[in-house]
Amino acid sequence: MTMDKMSIKTYPKNDVVIKVKNLNVWTPEEKSWWRRKSSKPSVVVLDNVSVCMKTGEFVAVIGPSGAGKTTFLMSMAGKCTLPNSGIIKVNGKNIKDAQGLVDIVPQFDVFMDSLSVEEHLIFMTEMKLGSVSKPSNKEMLKSLIHEFKLETLSHSPVSSLSGGERRLLSLATSLLSNPQILICDEPTTGLDSYNAALVVGVLKALSMSGKIVICSVHQPSSDLFKDFNSISLMAEGKLLFHGTQEDCKKKFERLNLRCPQNYNPAEFYIKAVCMDLGNKNYGLENNCVPDEDETGSVATQQDLHGTQRNWFRQVQLLLWRSSLAFKGNIKNYFFQLFLNTIISSLIINTCYIGISGTTQKGVQDFRGFLWLICSEVSFSVSYCALYAFESDLTLFKREVGIYKASSFYVSRFLSLVPRCIIWPIVFVTIATLAVDLPNHLLTAVKFTISLIAMAVASTAYGLGMGALFISTGMMGDVMPCADLPLFLMSGAFLRISSLPIWLYPLKFFSHFYYGLDALSNLYWRQIDWIECSSNTTSICLNNGEAVLLENGYSSNFILEDSTGLLFVTIIWSLLGFYGLKREENKGYAY
Numbered sequence: 261m262t263m264d265k266m267s268i269k270t271y272p273k274n275d276v277v278i279k280v281k282n283l284n285v286w287t288p289e290e291k292s293w294w295r296r297k298s299s300k301p302s303v304v305v306l307d308n309v310s311v312c313m314k315t316g317e318f319v320a321v322i323g324p325s326g327a328g329k330t331t332f333l334m335s336m337a338g339k340c341t342l343p344n345s346g347i348i349k350v351n352g353k354n355i356k357d358a359q360g361l362v363d364i365v366p367q368f369d370v371f372m373d374s375l376s377v378e379e380h381l382i383f384m385t386e387m388k389l390g391s392v393s394k395p396s397n398k399e400m401l402k403s404l405i406h407e408f409k410l411e412t413l414s415h416s417p418v419s420s421l422s423g424g425e426r427r428l429l430s431l432a433t434s435l436l437s438n439p440q441i442l443i444c445d446e447p448t449t450g451l452d453s454y455n456a457a458l459v460v461g462v463l464k465a466l467s468m469s470g471k472i473v474i475c476s477v478h479q480p481s482s483d484l485f486k487d488f489n490s491i492s493l494m495a496e497g498k499l500l501f502h503g504t505q506e507d508c509k510k511k512f513e514r515l516n517l518r519c520p521q522n523y524n525p526a527e528f529y530i531k532a533v534c535m536d537l538g539n540k541n542y543g544l545e546n547n548c549v550p551d552e553d554e555t556g557s558v559a560t561q562q563d564l565h566g567t568q569r570n571w572f573r574q575v576q577l578l579l580w581r582s583s584l585a586f587k588g589n590i591k592n593y594f595f596q597l598f599l600n601t602i603i604s605s606l607i608i609n610t611c612y613i614g615i616s617g618t619t620q621k622g623v624q625d626f627r628g629f630l631w632l633i634c635s636e637v638s639f640s641v642s643y644c645a646l647y648a649f650e651s652d653l654t655l656f657k658r659e660v661g662i663y664k665a666s667s668f669y670v671s672r673f674l675s676l677v678p679r680c681i682i683w684p685i686v687f688v689t690i691a692t693l694a695v696d697l698p699n700h701l702l703t704a705v706k707f708t709i710s711l712i713a714m715a716v717a718s719t720a721y722g723l724g725m726g727a728l729f730i731s732t733g734m735m736g737d738v739m740p741c742a743d744l745p746l747f748l749m750s751g752a753f754l755r756i757s758s759l760p761i762w763l764y765p766l767k768f769f770s771h772f773y774y775g776l777d778a779l780s781n782l783y784w785r786q787i788d789w790i791e792c793s794s795n796t797t798s799i800c801l802n803n804g805e806a807v808l809l810e811n812g813y814s815s816n817f818i819l820e821d822s823t824g825l826l827f828v829t830i831i832w833s834l835l836g837f838y839g840l841k842r843e844e845n846k847g848y849a850y
């Protein structure tokens with residue numbers, strides 16, 4: 261596909277202007293908490309940048325490494341995460357009010373890799389535009405798939421795409437909302453010359469269709485470089501030049517810096533500014549510097565929340581996407597089900613064969629049995645939930661603004677609910693087969709319902725822990741430390757009645773306690789008589805009530821355990837949501 265053949269279906273040709281005035285960006289000063297002295301001083305990243313770009317401009321932002329190109333692009337897209345000052349306006353509107361007019365394609369493409377190209381685009385269309393069944397949205401989707409030559413790939417998983425194809429998919433995704441200004445960070449880096457030409461061709465066609473296309477480019481070949489009609493030359497956070505290729509050439513020639521024939525002009529300019537920075541004044545060739553009296557601000561990514569689908573639709577769409585990812589991963593799911601439930605319940609079943617709580621020896625065994633089914637279910641679901649956000653954190657931070665953090669959290673939680681139902685059913689069915697349960701079927705059903713409620717609370721606990729420690733990656737280290745006091749509160753290892761008074765409130769946060777309390781009550785309340793040997797010298801527990809009393813379990817267990825598990829679920833969900841929101845506030849991932 262060449263640029264000439266490429267004819268991006270347009271999109272109304274409206275004039276668009278982006279003006280940047282006195283843009284300053286700096287890194288925050290870091291102070292160590294034990295000394296007042298700064299441990300990392302603030303560094304200027306962009307130094308008083310002012311520029312104006314107009315419809316049809318295809319801008320190459322060039323400069324040496326660390327010049328501030330990415331920061332400049334992110335600021336213009338309203339996604340800069342560093343402290344900043346200055347004004348950025350699109351068509352006279354403050355950038356934060358210019359929602360949907362600007363979109364960015366970052367250097368690294370991030371997708372949910374198990375989705376197919378078509379599924380990804382449908383998800384994005386639904387999220388950004390609305391129902392794909394609406395004729396205009398259907399038409400937009402079809403034309404983008406066609407223009408970007410993605411038809412043959414539409415059923416391929418994103419993970420199987422080449423670098424160039426992923427770039428095209430990123431571009432198509434950004435163009436769904438028809439932004440007037442498209443910003444691309446190093447769109448050709450890592451691509452071979454064919455794919456680089458393909459991508460640049462597409463971008464040039466877009467600029468010719470009336471958009472402003474701004475790209476940072478690293479070492480573009482001479483052939484590619486001449487496709488750009490504007491250059492922004494940057495070094496050390498300053499914008500040294502902005503204008504046409506011809507003007508740039510003249511400017512350098514006036515400074516006696518002549519690009520040798522057959523030499524790549526982009527490389528020449530970069531080399532020149534690297535060697536001569538500070539000695540020569542390149543001047544800013546910019547024909548529309550913003551008016552003095554203009555006021556406004558640089559938007560942060562949080563300001564740029566465009567129109568979103570309603571919350572329930574967001575949850576539904578995110579669940580749909582998770583289900584697609586799940587379908588691609590179904591083998592793993594069954595393997596986990598086999599290992600976590602079938603194998604471990606078979607082991608328990610084998611070890612506890614024939615036990616009954618009606619003998620003194622059986623009391624100890626049955627207590628152990630109840631603890632094991634409780635802990636196995638809880639640990640398997642909570643540790644699975646612990647890592648649920650980790651793999652998708654970058655994706656979530658890329659999609660900030662498209663949907664709410666709360667809908668992402670809720671959809672992730674809901675996607676784990678089937679596990680909370682299937683795991684206990686399989687576990688209880690197998691594990692209780694060999695033990696002696698009074699009213700076997702009914703008791704097993706009651707066990708299953710209690711374990712399902714406990715599994716939901718354990719999932720909330722795992723998700724909460726995962727979200728709170730996601731950025732440090734320390735959730736796997738922290739969780740066992742939190743598990744210890746929580747399962748000590750279960751009453752399986754330490755009588756609850758013998759807990760020190762100050763530790764007592766902790767039991768109200770323990771899902772292990774509520775789960776084991778429910779199972780114990782369900783079982784021991786049905787044991788009216790426990791055999792006591794006549795020659796025993798120790799205290800004899802002669803019925804189930806006595807066992808419950810000795811452990812310190814509650815008498816009003818249905819109400820206490822159900823409200824307790826609900827309380828634990830809510831507390832951990834709120835903590836987890838706070839953790840996820842904190843990640844969202846850290847800003848866009850670029």
Ligand SMILES: Nc1ncnc2c1ncn2[C@@H]1O[C@H](COP(=O)(O)OP(=O)(O)OP(=O)(O)O)[C@@H](O)[C@H]1O
Nearest residue numbers: 287305323324325326327328329330331332342478
């Ligand atoms: N979040 C940040 N925290 C600290 N320093 C930062 C941050 N973002 C950028 N910088 C610093 O700002 C300077 C400019 O970075 P930027 O990524 O914008 O440069 P660049 O021109 O895009 O570089 P390259 O061509 O190597 O990608 C660099 O020195 C970088 O270390």
